Amino acid sequence: EAQVTQNPRYLITVTGKKLTVTCSQNMNHEYMSWYRQDPGLGLRQIYYSMNVEVTDKGDVPEGYKVSRKEKRNFPLILESPSPNQTSLYFCASSSTWTEKGAFFGQGTRLTVV
Amino acid sequence: DQQVKQNSPSLSVQEGRISILNCDYTNSMFDYFLWYKKYPAEGPTFLISISSIKDKNEDGRFTVFLNKSAKHLSLHIVPSQPGDSAVYFCAASAGQGYGGATNKLIFGTGTLLAVQP
Numbered sequence: 001e002a003q004v005t006q007n008p009r010y011l012i013t014v015t016g017k018k019l020t021v022t023c024s025q026n027m028n029h030e031y032m033s034w035y036r037q038d039p040g041l042g043l044r045q046i047y048y049s050m051n052v053e054v055t056d057k058g059d060v061p062e063g064y065k066v067s068r069k070e071k072r073n074f075p076l077i078l079e080s081p082s083p084n085q086t087s088l089y090f091c092a093s094s095s096t097w098t099e100k101g102a103f104f105g106q107g108t109r110l111t112v113v
Numbered sequence: 114d115q116q117v118k119q120n121s122p123s124l125s126v127q128e129g130r131i132s133i134l135n136c137d138y139t140n141s142m143f144d145y146f147l148w149y150k151k152y153p154a155e156g157p158t159f160l161i162s163i164s165s166i167k168d169k170n171e172d173g174r175f176t177v178f179l180n181k182s183a184k185h186l187s188l189h190i191v192p193s194q195p196g197d198s199a200v201y202f203c204a205a206s207a208g209q210g211y212g213g214a215t216n217k218l219i220f221g222t223g224t225l226l227a228v229q230p
Contacts, residue, residue, distance in 0.1 A: 004156070033217070042117075042202060043157070043220040058217065090156050099164075101147045101204075102218065104156030 002027050006091050006105035013081055013112055021076045021108050023091030031094045032074035033058065033102065034066065036087040043090065049074055081112040116140045117205050119221035127229050132190040134224050136203030139184065143205040147218070148177060148188050151200045160201075161188070193228045200225050 004025045013019055025032065033048040035058075045058030049068040063085055065077040074093075078085060088109050094102040118137045126132045136146075144165040149157035163170040163177045163186070170177050176189045190197055203221040 035220075040222060042119075042222040043204075043218075045217060045219075048217060059219075092156075099162050101149065101159030101162055104149075104158070106154070106156050 002103065004091055004093050004103050004105040006089075006108050008108060009106065010109045011111070013110070015082055015112055016080050019078050019081060019110075021078075021089060021091075021110070023074045023076065023105060024072050025074075025091075025093040025103065026072065027093060027095070027103065028071065029093035029095050029103070030071075031102070032068065033092045034064070034074070034076045035090045035092065036060065037090065037107075038087050046076070046089075081110075083112050086110060086112050114139075115222070116143075117203055117219050117221040119201075119203055119224050121224050122222070123225040123227070125227045125229060126193045128195055129192045132188075132193045132197065132226055132228065134188040134190075134201050134203075134226065136186045136188075136221055137184060138186075138205055140205070140207060140219075141184070142207040143219075145206045146177070146179060146186050147204045147206075148175075149202045149204060149220075150197075151202060151223070157202055190226075193226075195228050195230050198226055198228045 007022045030051050034046040035043040037043045044060045047066040049055040091105040092102040147162040148160040150160045151157040161172050161175045161177050163179050179186045200223045202223045204218040
């Protein structure tokens with residue numbers, strides 16, 4: 001079954017404690033992205049990757065890091081989380097040319113206190 | 114600066130009637146548009162898309178219309194069913210050409226559709 005898997009689904013952490021949200025896809029897609037969803041703002045892209053070792057900033061990259069060492073994995077790293085990073089996060093993947101849009105993971109609800 | 118706008122936060126429709134969800138955009142470089150559906154506690158799922166070279170795309174009960182001169186697109190659901198109740202996001206991408214590479218999507222804020230039995 002084609003899927004994008006994120007872990008954990010829910011996370012409560014304290015300000016400044018480094019954390020990683022993992023994302024893995026089994027569709028051999030080139031593109032992977034991270035989005036955050038906030039009330040009244042829709043989904044905003046944090047970072048994206050066009051292939052292994054190729055990443056670039058999206059619209060709201062401040063406070064986040066990513067890496068793409070393998071095609072299937074695209075972890076999101078918060079080196080020093082702050083309360084304004086409390087949000088719902090989605091990982092997505094897509095192939096290079098598609099009319100089918102991106103596949104999204106089920107989301108990670110992060111709370112930073 | 115919201116480049117993709119969904120001005121109706123919510124919409125309520127009777128089962129069997131037509132649902133029309135609207136989306137406006139400001140960036141004339143957008144050339145590919147998508148609609149996603151999102152249920153609570155799930156990620157968005159792709160519904161239907163349209164390239165800027167077309168003005169209509171249909172898939173079963175779902176039709177997307179694109180009016181480039183007005184920078185407006187709409188999603189029609191006919192007939193609406195209770196299972197269609199969800200948040201609908203409009204999204205756009207720029208410079209990808211026909212074929213719809215979707216590595217960078219700009220999303221609207223979403224419209225919550227409630228279909229009443």
